[in-house]
Amino acid sequence: MSLEAKQLTFGYRGKNRKRVLESVDLTVAHGERLGLAGPSGRGKTTLCKLLSGFEAPDGGTVLVDGKPLRDYRGICPVQMIWQHPETAVDPLMKLGDTLREGGPVEEELLEALHIQPAWLERYPAELSGGELQRFCIARALRPGVQYLLCDEITAMLDLITQAQIWTFLLEQVERRDLGLVIVSHNAPLLERLCTRIQDLDK
Amino acid sequence: MEPILQVKDLSISFTQYGRGTRQVLLPVIQDLSLTIRPGQVVAVVGSSGSGKSLLAHGILGILPYNSHMAGEITFLGQPLTPKRAEAVRGTEIVLVPQGVTYLDPLMKVGPQIRKGRRDQKARQASRTALKRYGLGEEVESLYPFELSGGMARRVLIATAAAETPKLVIADEPTPGLDARSAQRVLGHFRELADGGAGVLLITHDLELALTIADRVAVFYAGETVEEADAADFTAGKLRHPYTRALWNALPQNGFVPIPGAQPGPGEVGKGCPFAPRCPKQRPECLSPVSYRELEGGLVRCLYPEGEMV
Incomplete structure (x- = not known):
């Protein structure tokens, strides 16, 4: 049982079209924590988008526990947390409505992430970047998620909040036996968090 | 040398509506002081939501309409009035903003850097600027969504x-x-400072x-809790x-x-803003704590590290 990418190939449409990913393979099992490293522009975010169904590959397949990702309906079992939370939410929707779109979320989860109930009555622009990111983490951790893709999710947070969030996420990953993909430029962070590191540059 | 920027006792608060039409004044930055001299890189380190970005917006005079600013900001020896801020921002004072959302999503990169100018000189300048940061000419014709x-x-x-x-x-x-x-x-910011600018x-x-700052101010819940030379930090000499x-x-x-x-x-009380989470908290920490000098730095703590009690 694992999240598998087989020979993924992809390029963005447009006149400057160029291959971002060329025959990339990747496997993450439940309970595994895979680090993705590589310089900017090497396709780390793009790979996450393909793994979570935000983009369809030009070639190759994504399998979730043996079944193609595109055959899943409803809430995607692979949830992505984005580097820029302000671009990951609808700016014209109150956060509470954004959260309810995907079904119920545990109260405990909101509490553990220090999300104040008052925030849910606000619009995204009324929260700071770090607050919004914690909200996005709560949104991704809904029931039914099997794999979590974290694309540089703590890069904008202070050190104490970073340590808090990762301690929390690792505990969730363990308790719910999730598979985790962590994209980060912070080498000491990957060293500390991951069971295995794949370098996209090689 | 005359400081480039001097911030004295800056406070920023917001007016919000509470229940019904009752207005509530929400303080976000309190009594912040900061000096930047030519050639200096001063780092303000703090967690998200501590009011760091508001400090930048306050200096630039681009705070939202429901905000109030008290205190003094001096730029090159002259008070930085809202009118003057408008005149110098974008040329003498520039902001490198936090998020990619500050880019116009419908404008290609080249014209954005040139700020709409079309002459050959502006073209040349934008190319040089891109090249300096390791980006090729082809980036000029990309839209922001096409960038990593x-x-x-x-x-x-x-x-x-x-x-x-x-x-x-x-x-x-x-x-x-x-x-x-x-x-x-960061090296480029260092270069800008070495060329005489303040960062x-x-x-x-x-x-x-x-790795690049000369002086570091640590910010917590809208207040500076410590300010010292960067060398003190690297030597492991921390105060707060x-x-x-x-x-x-x-x-x-x-x-x-x-x-x-x-x-x-x-939600910040009268005392040290960190007191509720501080392992060394004592009852007196909940009363106002002055920002005082300690071995070449400043600290807002009654029992700082390295000082015998």
Whole structure:
């Protein structure tokens, strides 16, 4: 049982079209924590988008526990947390409505992430970047998620909040036996968090 | 030497509507003082929601309409009035903003850097600026959504450096950059400072800040809790318990999170803002704590590290 990418190939449409990913393979099992490293522009975010169904590959397949990702309906079992939370939410929707779109979320989860109930009555622009990111983490951790893709999710947070969030996420990953993909430029962070590191540059 | 920027007792608060039509004044920054001299990189290190970005917006005079600012800001010896701020921002004072959302999504990168100018000189300047940050000419004809996170950030920096600013305010310029690019970007801020400009580096990344800053101010819940030369930090000489907690939370220094969260605006008591989470808290910490000098630095703590009690 694992999240598998087989020979993924992809390029963005447009006149400057160029291959971002060329025959990339990747496997993450439940309970595994895979680090993705590589310089900017090497396709780390793009790979996450393909793994979570935000983009369809030009070639190759994504399998979730043996079944193609595109055959899943409803809430995607692979949830992505984005580097820029302000671009990951609808700016014209109150956060509470954004959260309810995907079904119920545990109260405990909101509490553990220090999300104040008052925030849910606000619009995204009324929260700071770090607050919004914690909200996005709560949104991704809904029931039914099997794999979590974290694309540089703590890069904008202070050190104490970073340590808090990762301690929390690792505990969730363990308790719910999730598979985790962590994209980060912070080498000491990957060293500390991951069971295995794949370098996209090689 | 005359300071480029001097901030004295700056406070920023917001008016919000509470229940019905009752107005509530929400303080977000309190009694902030800061001096930047020519050639200096001053880092303001603090967590998200501590009011760091508002400091930048306050200096630039681009705070929202429901905000109030008290205190004094002096730029090159003259008070920085809203009118003057409007005249110098974008040329003498430039901002490298935090998010990619500051780029116009419907405008290609080239014209954005040139700010709409079309002459040959502007074209040349934008190309040079891009090249300086390791981006090729082809980037000029891309839209922001076609850029990777790291590229977008370099475009933001190129936009600011295309002018010859006296003061550069960099609001979280490094997240999303790989270690090498981050060092290169910070190196460019260092260069701008060495060329005589002042740089205000706003960041949460203590470690990176220490690699280029001359002086570091640590910010917590809208107040400065410690200010000292960067050399003190690298030597492990930390004054405030919050700074110590930040240090211990580095992945390579133990990755230890202290419990709790930073108090939000309006939740800060009269005393030290860190007191509720401080391992060394005593009852007297809940009364006002003065910002005092200690061995060449400043600290807002009754029982700082390294001082015998």
